[in-house]
Amino acid sequence: MGAFLAGSAVLATLAALSAACAGAVPAVREAKAPVAPPAAASAGPSAGSSPTGRGGPLAGKVVVIDPGHNGGNAAHREEIDRLVDVITGRKPCNTIGTRTRSGYPEHAFTWDVAGRLKPLLEAMGAKVVLTRPDDKGVGPCITERAAIGNEARADAVVSIHGDGAAESGHGFHVIMPGLVAGHNDAIVRPSRRLGLAIRKAYRVGTRMPYATYAGRDGLQTRTDLGGLNLSKRPAVFIECGNMRNSRDAARMSKPAFRERIATSLAAGLRQYLR
Numbered sequence: 001m002g003a004f005l006a007g008s009a010v011l012a013t014l015a016a017l018s019a020a021c022a023g024a025v026p027a028v029r030e031a032k033a034p035v036a037p038p039a040a041a042s043a044g045p046s047a048g049s050s051p052t053g054r055g056g057p058l059a060g061k062v063v064v065i066d067p068g069h070n071g072g073n074a075a076h077r078e079e080i081d082r083l084v085d086v087i088t089g090r091k092p093c094n095t096i097g098t099r100t101r102s103g104y105p106e107h108a109f110t111w112d113v114a115g116r117l118k119p120l121l122e123a124m125g126a127k128v129v130l131t132r133p134d135d136k137g138v139g140p141c142i143t144e145r146a147a148i149g150n151e152a153r154a155d156a157v158v159s160i161h162g163d164g165a166a167e168s169g170h171g172f173h174v175i176m177p178g179l180v181a182g183h184n185d186a187i188v189r190p191s192r193r194l195g196l197a198i199r200k201a202y203r204v205g206t207r208m209p210y211a212t213y214a215g216r217d218g219l220q221t222r223t224d225l226g227g228l229n230l231s232k233r234p235a236v237f238i239e240c241g242n243m244r245n246s247r248d249a250a251r252m253s254k255p256a257f258r259e260r261i262a263t264s265l266a267a268g269l270r271q272y273l274r
């Protein structure tokens with residue numbers, strides 16, 4: 001940790017100020033300390049979308065994977081702090097996300113999981129579209145992320161996050177869209193089915209407990225998230241664990257566990273889409 005001592009005070013501040021990463025509160029100022037890379041980062045997903053596979057249980061299906069946040073956000077606060085309309089309020093265009101106490105950032109976690117999930121879905125015949133092409137860029141805004149799912153006519157949209165809650169809380173939860181009348185009426189019910197399928201597969205596949213600090217039985221419904229309010233396609237968020245909790249962070253920092261996360265998400269999507 002020696003090299004990161006300068007950042008530890010900043011990280012402590014981040015811990016104190018951290019908010020749920022899905023964007024209830026604008027993110028705090030980014031630390032300038034070097035960031036410890038994950039033990040064995042995957043190359044991440046390849047950019048863009050894939051051709052629709054022939055055959056397979058998900059043939060003809062389109063899945064949009066939204067890896068939360070982005071690696072360039074912290075250096076472009078003016079762009080990502082800009083407020084955008086999410087129908088029920090105004091939210092920052094995007095946020096920097098959270099990180100573990102040892103410095104593994106959420107944007108890298110979500111990018112890595114997306115990179116593992118994409119080929120699993122493609123192997124089952126799905127067309128996969130990502131909401132960002134790499135982990136070095138800025139944004140896109142939550143409004144644009146929702147638009148990508150809509151334009152792709154996604155059969156399912158999964159937004160991947162790691163939470164930045166109080167360190168005493170642990171476990172995962174799936175966030176489903178609440179009704180925003182006149183806007184997302186058509187997706188509330190299918191999104192709930194998607195959420196239930198993903199909750200079950202994630203629980204079984206990762207053995208992660210339901211969140212102790214949010215939602216109930218691993219499920220939460222919200223009407224303040226742009227990605228859900230603006231989606232015209234079935235969509236859920238998953239907070240894969242609490243990156244501020246030492247036990248969850250240790251698991252989420254391991255490539256083998258991220259592979260289990262991806263496998264579990266693929267199983268949940270398959271169950272929903274079949």
Ligand SMILES: [Zn+2]
Pocket residue numbers: 021022023068069097098106160161162163
């Ligand atoms: Zn997040």
